[in-house]
Amino acid sequence: MASEFRLIADHFTHAAPRTLLGVGDDAALIRPSRGQVLAVAADMLVGGRHFFMDADPVAVGHKALAVNLSDMAAMGARPRWATLGIALPRADARWVAAMSRGFMALARRHGVDLIGGDTTRGPLNLCVQIIGELPARQALRRDGAKPGDDIWVSGTLGDAALAVAAGMKRIRLKPAELKQARQRLDRPQPRVALGLALRGVARSAIDVSDGLLADLGHICERSKVAAVVALERLPLSPLMRRHRHAPAGLAALLGGGDDYELCFTAAPARRAAVERAALRSGTRVTRIGRVIRAPAGVCSVAVVDGDGLPLAPAQRGFDHFG
Ligand code: ADP
């Protein structure tokens, strides 16, 4: 790309106060804090697949970093550095400037330095790598859940997926509702502060990127346990409350992705500590169920209704998102 160096100089070179050597050399140099281990994750956003090709580039930049920050939150890590690999069909400086604004605004808010990356011509695609740090033994892993643990979730669930369902004409939203749902889909707010506050409190955690049941299922599989979730306890936005009885609404709630809330487990004895962590991080949390022993070794997630009866698979809406 002829203007690759121009793009890098104009849009990807920023102050990196927490970095020994940032953009401009063959590699960046970083120094982890004493006693901390590094947490490393990468998430790719493909144009036309993870975002609409005509999506607001500010939102694309925001989301590319947000989904990575969410992985740090889910580990209880403090995000510190990011790299950004980007393929562009053409050197559209205005698009890149707007995308970079969205990316950097969120990076600054979380104290993350952009320390390098790659810029090339190709199908629109952003690959962010995030590096955070944490005390090794306080990592919120997927494999720490124990039978008897409470299951918690932050924020509200399903709103982002309502926007997707509306786009696929599976549900009708009023213009104001669609705007609200799109806000959740396009501008996820990663729960970094909550993840940090849950260090030493939660026993396991994951971020809800693929849907509550799928992601809680990952905790169960890694922890070799099962889970029971109470449908009536799930935290709903006013928007979701209006649509939860539609099949596509229930499917969004249980199986829809892109919420980027945290789902975590903690011993019942730590309920007060969880509430304090929520308060300290300014994040709502809701207790939605319980971890149980895996019946016959099956690490399943059951959803029960108000009468305690399990929902049939069709009711859970998997068919809508398979
Ligand atoms: P090289 O060919 O040695 O990989 P590049 O020309 O690709 O060097 O990159 C020059 C510098 O700009 C490097 O420090 C690289 O990390 C940085 N860089 C390139 N693209 C990006 C980007 N999209 N975001 C942040 N830094 C970038």
Ligand code: MG
């Ligand atoms: Mg390069």
